[in-house]
Amino acid sequence: MAAPGKMLVRSKSGLRTVSLEEDVSSPFLLDEPPWIPDNECSSCIQCQKKFDWSCRRHHCRRCGRIFCSSCCDNSAPLPRMSFVDPVRQCADCVLKTKRENDFFEKYVKTLINxxxxxxxxxxxxxxxxxxxxxxxxxxxxxxxxxxxxxxxxxxxxxxxxxxxxxxxxxxxxxxxxxxxxxxxxxxxxxxxxxxxxxxxxxxxxxxxxxxxxxxxxxxxxxxxxxxxxxxxxxx
Ligand SMILES: [Zn+2]
Ligand SMILES: [Zn+2]
Structure with a gap:
């Protein structure tokens, strides 16, 4: 169940809770990125491995770029995009996300107190x-x-x-x-x-x-x- 004033929305990246009214959402939220289309990317942007039947494409939920599975195998909570569950992210993005989650876990409480x-x-x-x-x-x-x-x-x-x-x-x-x-x-x-x-x-x-x-x-x-x-x- 979503909290009052919120609804659950399924996007291609996962389940999200969003505010019913756009202008009352937290200013710390980020929009979901557009996904790079599969046909625009024939190899992993990180390790250059060619995509084929044994090496599948994986989109990073935070930046929308395409990676092979081993370059995009981090799963972490991404509260700034309102995902309910942890989502797949590339190495660069997961670092940023973890730093920011520190803010949501510790510093938001200090500010609210x-x-x-x-x-x-x-x-x-x-x-x-x-x-x-x-x-x-x-x-x-x-x-x-x-x-x-x-x-x-x-x-x-x-x-x-x-x-x-x-x-x-x-x-x-x-x-x-x-x-x-x-x-x-x-x-x-x-x-x-x-x-x-x-x-x-x-x-x-x-x-x-x-x-x-x-x-x-x-x-x-x-x-x-x-x-x-x-x-x-x-x-
Ligand atoms: Zn790769
Ligand atoms: Zn990324």
């Missing part, structure tokens, strides 16, 4: 500071602000850019993140900027984990549709 930040923004040309619990919504579509005074949720498909705010270096010389700045367009289409900083007074760890998870999220969104993640800045 949220962390308390000082949120700085400009309201009527005046800098305003709120204390707010910043969270990703369970459907992975928004960043929400609990307790933020009139802070609207950010639609992740409208995120335009992200900058990590640093506060010097630690004893080993590694730059220390202290916040994250999010640039996005609001419902009216106006470009806005929020600066989230870890409060000085509390344990910063949940904030730093949240920022790290957000960076992973932005990387995925960047690969999917071109959000820019820029180099660290010090305020």
């Amino acid at each position: 949220g962390a308390t930040f000082h949120v700085k923004r400009m309201v009527n040309n005046q800098e305003t500071l709120d204390v707010s619990v910043c969270k990703m919504s369970a459907d992975q579509r928004y960043i929400t602000f609990e307790g933020g005074n009139g802070l609207e949720p950010i639609n992740l498909t409208r995120l335009e850019g992200v900058q990590i705010i640093t506060s010097g270096a630690d004893a080993q010389g590694n730059t220390v993140a202290s916040g994250i700045s999010l640039k996005f367009s609001n419902r009216q289409g106006d470009l806005q900027k929020l600066q989230l900083s870890a409060p000085e007074t509390t344990n910063k760890r949940p904030c730093l984990l949240w920022i790290a998870a957000m960076q992973k999220a932005v990387k995925l969104l960047y690969e999917t549709r071109g959000v820019s993640a820029t180099t660290p800045v010090t305020p």
Whole structure:
């Protein structure tokens, strides 16, 4: 059974759960690739082995290219394409998929649990500071602000850019993140900027984990549709 608002769809690559409405699906989802037609490929793209009755063609479900069975023998869950079961992937794709699955298993939880930040923004040309619990919504579509005074949720498909705010270096010389700045367009289409900083007074760890998870999220969104993640800045 599919979850409410979802339906099961059978594609040539396998069974998928998809949202009934296209515009409410997670921005982290990828479309299924078009499959290279069999007649356009006479040998394995990886090892060049010729296809015949003993060497069959196999499509990688992630990139749609054609391989022999030994070059495309990895099977892994591919939640970004909503497959219910693990699907066949080539070596390049399965590496990418496994890295991303790490994001879905660990970092999404961190983002949804949220962390308390000082949120700085400009309201009527005046800098305003709120204390707010910043969270990703369970459907992975928004960043929400609990307790933020009139802070609207950010639609992740409208995120335009992200900058990590640093506060010097630690004893080993590694730059220390202290916040994250999010640039996005609001419902009216106006470009806005929020600066989230870890409060000085509390344990910063949940904030730093949240920022790290957000960076992973932005990387995925960047690969999917071109959000820019820029180099660290010090305020
Ligand atoms: Zn091969
Ligand atoms: Zn592939």
